[in-house]
Every structure is written in structure tokens, then in C-alpha cells.
Amino acid sequence: METDETLLGSPDESGLSVEQPHDHAAGVTAVKVAMQRALKEMGPVRTARTLVRLNQVDGFDCMSCAWPDPDPEHRHRAEFCENGAKAVAEEATKARVTPEFFAEHSVSDLLRQTDHWLGKQGRLTHPMVKWPGADHYEPISWDDGLRVVAEHLQQLGSPDEAVFYTSGRASNEAAFAYQLFVRELGTNNLPDCSNMCHESSGVALIDTIGIGKGSVSLEDLYRADLIVLAGQNPGTNHPRMLSALETAKKRGARIISINPLREAGLVNFHNPQNAHGVLGRGTDLTDLHLQVRLNGDLALFQAIGALLVEWDALDHDFVARCTEGFEAWRDHVAGVDWQRVVEVTGLSRDQITQAARMIADSDATVYCWAMGLTQHRNAVATIKEVVNLALARGDIGKPGAGLCPVRGHSNVQGDRTMGIWEKPPAAFLDALAAEYGFEPPRHHGYDTVESIYAMLEGKASVFVALGGNFLHAAPDTALTAEALQRTALTVQISTKLNRSHLITGRTALILPTLGRTERDDRASGPQFITVEDSMSVVHASRGRLDPASEHLRSEVAIVTGLAEATLGRDAVVDWGALGADYSLIRAGIERVVPGFEDYERRVSRRGGFVLPHPPRDSRTFTTGTGKAHFTASPLEILEVPAGHLVLQTLRSHDQFNTTVYGLSDRYRGIEGGRLVVMVNRRDLQAMGLRADDLVDIVACWDDGRDRRVQGFRVVEYDTPVGTAAAYYPETNPLVPLGSAAEGSNTPTSKSVIVRLEPAAGAR
Numbered sequence: 001m002e003t004d005e006t007l008l009g010s011p012d013e014s015g016l017s018v019e020q021p022h023d024h025a026a027g028v029t030a031v032k033v034a035m036q037r038a039l040k041e042m043g044p045v046r047t048a049r050t051l052v053r054l055n056q057v058d059g060f061d062c063m064s065c066a067w068p069d070p071d072p073e074h075r076h077r078a079e080f081c082e083n084g085a086k087a088v089a090e091e092a093t094k095a096r097v098t099p100e101f102f103a104e105h106s107v108s109d110l111l112r113q114t115d116h117w118l119g120k121q122g123r124l125t126h127p128m129v130k131w132p133g134a135d136h137y138e139p140i141s142w143d144d145g146l147r148v149v150a151e152h153l154q155q156l157g158s159p160d161e162a163v164f165y166t167s168g169r170a171s172n173e174a175a176f177a178y179q180l181f182v183r184e185l186g187t188n189n190l191p192d193c194s195n196m197c198h199e200s201s202g203v204a205l206i207d208t209i210g211i212g213k214g215s216v217s218l219e220d221l222y223r224a225d226l227i228v229l230a231g232q233n234p235g236t237n238h239p240r241m242l243s244a245l246e247t248a249k250k251r252g253a254r255i256i257s258i259n260p261l262r263e264a265g266l267v268n269f270h271n272p273q274n275a276h277g278v279l280g281r282g283t284d285l286t287d288l289h290l291q292v293r294l295n296g297d298l299a300l301f302q303a304i305g306a307l308l309v310e311w312d313a314l315d316h317d318f319v320a321r322c323t324e325g326f327e328a329w330r331d332h333v334a335g336v337d338w339q340r341v342v343e344v345t346g347l348s349r350d351q352i353t354q355a356a357r358m359i360a361d362s363d364a365t366v367y368c369w370a371m372g373l374t375q376h377r378n379a380v381a382t383i384k385e386v387v388n389l390a391l392a393r394g395d396i397g398k399p400g401a402g403l404c405p406v407r408g409h410s411n412v413q414g415d416r417t418m419g420i421w422e423k424p425p426a427a428f429l430d431a432l433a434a435e436y437g438f439e440p441p442r443h444h445g446y447d448t449v450e451s452i453y454a455m456l457e458g459k460a461s462v463f464v465a466l467g468g469n470f471l472h473a474a475p476d477t478a479l480t481a482e483a484l485q486r487t488a489l490t491v492q493i494s495t496k497l498n499r500s501h502l503i504t505g506r507t508a509l510i511l512p513t514l515g516r517t518e519r520d521d522r523a524s525g526p527q528f529i530t531v532e533d534s535m536s537v538v539h540a541s542r543g544r545l546d547p548a549s550e551h552l553r554s555e556v557a558i559v560t561g562l563a564e565a566t567l568g569r570d571a572v573v574d575w576g577a578l579g580a581d582y583s584l585i586r587a588g589i590e591r592v593v594p595g596f597e598d599y600e601r602r603v604s605r606r607g608g609f610v611l612p613h614p615p616r617d618s619r620t621f622t623t624g625t626g627k628a629h630f631t632a633s634p635l636e637i638l639e640v641p642a643g644h645l646v647l648q649t650l651r652s653h654d655q656f657n658t659t660v661y662g663l664s665d666r667y668r669g670i671e672g673g674r675l676v677v678m679v680n681r682r683d684l685q686a687m688g689l690r691a692d693d694l695v696d697i698v699a700c701w702d703d704g705r706d707r708r709v710q711g712f713r714v715v716e717y718d719t720p721v722g723t724a725a726a727y728y729p730e731t732n733p734l735v736p737l738g739s740a741a742e743g744s745n746t747p748t749s750k751s752v753i754v755r756l757e758p759a760a761g762a763r
């Protein structure tokens with residue numbers, strides 16, 4: 001098994017300090033931090049050049065979150081947030097990781113560094129290879145690098161022995177070309193970050209409303225009577241959403257937030273774009289905060305449903321015309337056991353009644369959610385319960401109302417639309433076959449968790465990643481490390497160094513790629529790429545900076561190059577042409593994916609275009625029966641043994657997933673370190689622990705493996721009794737691979753049962 005050191009490096013936590021959490025988000029400090037970080041990484045010229053183009057009509061799409069841009073007429077000149085600026089700085093940094101860097105640092109040396117340090121070394125500049133047994137990466141030409149991959153793939157007994165992961169930053173063009181290559185090769189092994197993210201949302205929505213995407217536009221949010229924010233920390237992870245919430249509030253909307261933590265961004269927003277936000281006391285956002293226990297949401301939504309039924313606060317017309325399964329749901333929630341609800345949610349019947357009253361009084365409610373709902377064993381059931389509430393009130397396909405899973409990565413939704421999916425629908429494969437003239441594989445491929453098992457069991461021996469940091473994004477870090485190390489070859493197509501470049505297969509390749517900020521010139525001339533945001537708006541993105549190195553290739557060029565090298569003369573698709581001119585890829589997308597008619601022209605329009613969404617557009621439900629489905633889910637409860645806590649693994653304010661920008665979780669008052677565990681005062685007393693104690697966190701999962709992270713500082717924090725919080729990815733070693741959501745197989749990163757033990761050698 002790997003030691004803590006190889007999995008995390010040796011962080012210096014001596015600067016750790018803890019103060020009171022903040023009661024508001026953004027404000028001038030956010031602008032100051034954004035500018036400081038940008039200037040430090042990029043210098044003044046690049047800072048000016050990049051930030052003015054961020055999220056502008058002729059500029060590039062922010063690579064941070066998937067929150068949509070206001071329509072072109074309503075965009076600010078500075079349409080970005082603190083964390084967007086940090087994301088740009090991280091990519092457009094002037095620091096470089098060159099062949100000399102790899103000559104100087106062996107892989108074993110690099111393993112001792114933290115991920116924060118690795119990321120700070122800068123942009124990868126050359127294709128690099130690590131041969132079997134070597135401890136150093138060395139440069140390799142593009143041709144030779146591509147040939148190494150091709151030879152490994154050609155030698156496989158079956159294409160299903162290779163796994164092709166995608167992170168959520170790949171453009172539509174890169175993603176479409178990638179899945180086309182993988183399917184021409186003959187497998188559907190296309191796991192992606194979505195498997196660990198909003199897969200539960202997709203599964204729940206497809207089952208109930210027939211399409212796995214949210215049903216609202218920004219305008220709906222502005223026009224809502226009520227906005228429910230469940231399991232989401234927008235102040236940190238979708239900061240531009242706060243401006244939209246502020247607009248909605250000013251138009252009279254009310255907000256219910258459902259979260260075990262009182263996140264600063266849920267409480268109050270100091271909008272740096274206006275005087276009130278800078279000088280005044282900002283805008284109070286939340287009207288009712290429900291400090292739910294971890295994983296209490298299913299019980300909460302069922303109880304709210306019970307009250308709506310009891311009060312007959314239902315849209316009978318919508319229910320009768322557009323839905324089925326209502327009676328079964330009604331009878332199910334009517335029998336809800338209030339005592340259990342109160343126990344599981346940690347909320348009083350009064351609080352729940354207040355929330356239900358606000359929902360009953362609202363003519364148009366938008367339900368937003370993110371990882372706080374999706375990463376639990378019962379995540380799919382919980383999200384279906386949100387859908388039940390929306391259906392009961394007719395809150396779908398009406399202005400100001402709808403379902404809004406708030407996506408993570410900037411193009412994760414687009415990647416799925418492009419066919420990055422281990423379980424592709426038959427219609428998609430039929431269209432691919434018709435367009436390209438080969439028969440794609442029909443059997444399902446591996447998702448993320450299944451890929452790890454397949455590598456562990458020797459069923460998969462080549463791992464290719466189009467972006468991301470699989471080792472640290474996936475659960476059960478030690479097992480994932482073992483899985484990757486059992487392969488013959490790992491290939492990372494990436495912009496920056498991370499731990500997945502260090503824990504590798506016998507041969508390891510780094511194929512360095514362009515980022516969104518950079519110019520992309522191909523044989524046919526300058527290219528642009530396209531992306532789809534969380535609200536199904538597709539638009540163009542154009543980088544302007546000179547590439548970080550002349551040796552970089554675009555993701556499309558790398559993917560089409562891999563296809564040419566691997567499929568050779570047998571290739572049916574004209575890979576050379578697709579790699580030279582992305583408009584040819586878009587022409588293919590137009591013919592394969594519904595909703596992309598006239599793609600080239602419509603995406604060139606200011607602000608792009610919106611993809612069709614039948615429930616949103618016409619209350620049409622493509623569920624097979626033509627109706628939206630109410631569902632009745634058993635109220636499953638997480639059993640927590642005495643002396644244990646439920647731990648959620650979440651993001652600090654100073655990271656993007658596994659990329660640690662810095663050590664300042666400003667809003668939570670935690671500075672200078674990341675190895676902390678936030679625990680309620682009463683639990684600390686019961687366990688005989690005090691703030692500042694050093695503990696090991698040990699997962700409780702019965703398969704004989706010791707899952708433990710060491711030397712975490714206890715922080716007394718306002719989290720419900722029996723629950724705790726710590727940062728991802730440092731606590732991923734605790735998330736058991738075998739613990740995943742029913743129906744979506746998403747790792748249960750927000751409900752890990754743990755106990756705290758005094759750290760070895762601690763006071």
C-alpha cells in the first residue's frame with residue numbers, strides 16, 4: 001500500500017490558523033485577491049490581456065465553473081469572479097515545467113512534494129515519457145509518443161482492455177473527436193469526471209423527466225418567486241451565481257438554503273460591481289437556512305411533500321395532464337414518519353413546515369443543487385424527491401421555475417452531449433454509424449469506479465486521460481494508485497503537472513496541451529472551440545495568448561493524432577481532415593447530435609444558442625410514456641455506529657478540484673493549511689477532544705483495509721452534531737471504492753463514516 005507521503009506529499013502545516021467564519025461573500029477583498037493572484041502568476045500584461053476577454057462575446061469561456069453568462073447586452077466589462085481569475089492565472093502562468101525540470105527532479109523526488117507545489121511549477125512544455133523502471137521522465141517526440149500509445153492499443157486482446165477518461169474541460173470538438181476515436185477503436189470505456197459529480201442528477205432526471213439536464217435559463221432564475229439552494233456552496237464554487245441570486249432577490253424572490261454549513265455565500269453577498277456591495281452592507285440572500293444533517297435531504301423533501309399533500313397545495317391540472325405515478329407518491333409521503341424525519345434531518349417540524357409553506361406560497365420555484373445532494377448512497381432517490389416537489393407544484397416548463405443541477409466543470413455538460421458516456425443511448429450510436437460508416441460497439445463500457453476495478457483485476461491495462469487528475473479525483477486513493485500502477489501504460493493529456501503524472505503505469509506519457517486562453521492555429525487557419533454551460537447554452541471560445549510552448553498541441557490535434565497512429569490505414573474516419581479544420585468536426589456533430597442544426601452559423605452569433613429541452617420548452621416528457629414520473633423512494637437512513645461521525649469531503653475557497661491554488665479558505669476562517677477536520681463542539685466534548693488537537697481520521701468500512709489519513713488538526717466548527725467536514729482530495733483515501741450511489745455509481749464523498757483517533761505521537 002502507498003504511504004501517506006507518496007499520496008499527499010509532505011505538507012508544511014505550520015502556518016495554519018483558524019478564526020471566525022465570514023458572514024458574507026465577495027466584496028472588495030475578492031477583487032483584491034483576484035488581482036494579486038493574477039499579477040503574481042501572469043504579470044501585468046498577461047493579466048490585462050486575459051481578464052478583459054474572460055466570458056466576453058469575442059473572448060474565451062472561463063475554465064472554472066459551468067455557470068452561464070448573462071446575455072451579451074447584460075454582461076459587465078468584468079464578467080468574472082475571484083475564483084475565475086485564479087483559474088485563468090493557474091493556466092496562463094508564466095512558470096514552465098520543462099525537460100530540464102524533469103532532468104533535475106526524479107519522480108520519487110516529486111512524490112514528496114504536495115499537489116499545491118506541483119501545480120505551482122507551471123505549464124508542461126514538451127511531450128515526456130517515463131520508461132519501465134525509470135525514475136525520470138525524458139523528452140520524446142510527438143511522433144514517437146503517439147506511436148507508443150498506438151502500439152500498446154494495437155497489442156490489446158480487445159479494445160475493452162483500454163480505458164479513456166475525460167475531465168470536464170475538454171471542448172465539444174475535442175470530446176466529440178475523442179469518443180469517435182474510442183468507438184472506432186471498438187469500446188465504450190469512456191468514464192468521466194461526471195461519474196463522480198452530477199451522474200446522480202443525470203440518472204434521476206432521465207428517469208423522471210426524460211432528459212438529464214436542468215430545465216431553467218438565467219431569466220428563470222431572475223424571475224423566480226422562490227429559489228431553493230440545496231447542497232451547494234455558490235460563494236466559492238459558482239461565485240457569479242451570487243450576482244444572479246442578487247438580481248432575483250431585488251425582484252422579490254425568496255431563498256431557502258439547505259446546507260449543514262452556513263456558507264458565507266449563502267448568507268450575504270457584497271457585489272463588487274456596485275456601490276451598495278462595496279460600501280454598503282451587501283444583499284442578504286437566504287431567507288430560511290435549514291442546517292440539515294448530512295444526507296438528511298431525502299427525509300426533508302419527503303416531509304415537505306407530505307405537507308404539500310396535506311394542504312392540497314398541488315398543481316392538479318399539471319399533475320393530471322403531464323405526470324404519472326402521483327397517487328403512489330402521495331400515499332408514500334403521506335405515511336412519512338415525522339419522528340424519523342426530525343432525527344435524520346436534525347431539523348424541527350416547525351422549520352420544515354416553514355420551508356413547505358414558502359414552497360406552497362410560491363408560484364414559481366427554482367430548485368438548485370450540487371455535490372451536497374449527488375454524492376450520497378441515496379443520491380438518485382434524493383434528487384428524484386426534488387423532482388417530485390417540482391412536479392407536484394407544476395414547477396417545470398413555466399417561467400421562473402424549474403430544476404437546476406448546477407454543473408461543475410466548465411464543459412462537463414457539453415462533453416456528455418458529445419457522447420462522452422460509458423452508457424451511450426442507442427440513438428446516438430445509430431447516428432454515429434450512419435454518419436461515419438462504422439459499427440460502434442453496443443455493449444456498455446466502464447464508468448469511473450468500474451474502471452478502477454477493471455485495472456485492479458487486470459482487465460484493463462491502458463489508461464488514457466483527456467485532462468483531469470484521476471488519481472486524486474477518484475475515491476480510495478491507495479486502491480486507485482494500485483489500479484493505475486498495475487497498467488502497462490498511462491497517458492495524461494494535460495496542461496499542468498499533477499499526481500496522476502507520478503503514480504503511473506509501467507510506461508507513462510505526458511502529452512502537453514493548449515489551454516483555453518491560448519491561440520489554436522491549425523492547417524486550415526485559426527480555430528475556435530465551443531462549449532455548453534449548465535443551462536444548455538452553446539457558445540464559442542477563442543484564446544488569444546501565445547501558447548505556453550511551441551511544442552504544445554491542441555486537444556483535437558492530439559486526439560486525431562492518436563486516432564491516425566492507432567487506426568492507421570484501417571481508419572474509416574478522415575482523421576487528418578478533422579484535425580486540420582474543426583468546422584468539419586462541428587459538421588459531424590450537427591448530423592449526429594439533435595439540436596445542433598446549422599451549428600457553425602448559430603454558434604458564431606453573439607452569445608451562441610440554446611439547445612432544445614422538451615420539458616422546459618413545451619412540457620413534453622420523453623420518458624417512454626410521454627409523462628413525467630413521480631417516484632416513491634424508501635426512506636433509507638445512514639446508520640452511524642456510536643462514537644463515529646459522518647464526514648463530508650468538500651472544496652476550500654482556494655482550489656479547483658484537485659488543483660490547490662493556495663491555502664486560504666477565507667470564508668471559513670481557515671488559513672495556511674489544509675489538513676483540518678471541522679467538527680461540532682458537542683462531538684468534540686463527547687470524544688474527549690479539543691480544538692487544535694491532532695487526529696487521524698479512520699474510515700469505517702468493513703473490507704479489511706485500513707483507510708486512514710494522518711495528522712489532521714481539529715477545528716471546532718458549526719456543523720450539525722454527528723457530522724464533520726474535511727477537504728478533498730486530501731481525504732479521498734477515506735472514501736471506500738465500494739461505497740457508491742445506488743443507480744449512478746457515484747462515490748459517496750459526502751457521507752463517509754469515520755472515527756477520529758488521537759494522532760500517533762500527538763500530545
Ligand SMILES: Nc1nc2c(c(=O)[nH]1)N[C@H]1C(S)=C(S)[C@@H](COP(=O)(O)OP(=O)(O)OC[C@H]3O[C@@H](n4cnc5c(=O)[nH]c(N)nc54)[C@H](O)[C@@H]3O)O[C@H]1N2
Nearest residue numbers: 083231232233237294295370371372408409650651656657
Ligand atoms: N472555485 C471553484 N469552483 C468550482 C470547483 C472548485 O473546486 N473550485 N469545482 C467545480 C466542480 S467540478 C463542481 S462539481 C462544483 C462543486 O460545487 P459544490 O457542490 O458547491 O462543491 P462542494 O465543495 O463539494 O460543496 C458541497 C456543498 O454541499 C454541502 N453539503 C454536503 N453534504 C450535504 C448534504 O448531505 N446535504 C446538503 N443539503 N448539503 C450538503 C456542503 O456543506 C457544501 O456547502 O463546483 C465547480 N466550481
Ligand SMILES: Nc1nc2c(c(=O)[nH]1)N[C@H]1C(S)=C(S)[C@@H](COP(=O)(O)OP(=O)(O)OC[C@H]3O[C@@H](n4cnc5c(=O)[nH]c(N)nc54)[C@H](O)[C@@H]3O)O[C@H]1N2
Nearest residue numbers: 167193197467468469473493494496498649657658728749
Ligand atoms: N472526495 C471527493 N472526491 C471528489 C469530489 C468531492 O467532492 N470529494 N468531487 C468530484 C468531482 S465533482 C469532480 S468533477 C472530480 C474532478 O476530477 P478531474 O476533472 O479529474 O480533476 P481536476 O482536478 O479538475 O483536474 C485538474 C487537472 O486537469 C488538467 N487540465 C487543466 N486544464 C486542462 C485543459 O484545458 N486540458 C487538459 N487536457 N487538461 C487540463 C491539469 O493537468 C490539472 O492538473 O473529482 C471528484 N472527486
Ligand SMILES: [Mo]
Nearest residue numbers: 197198408409
Ligand atoms: Mo464536478
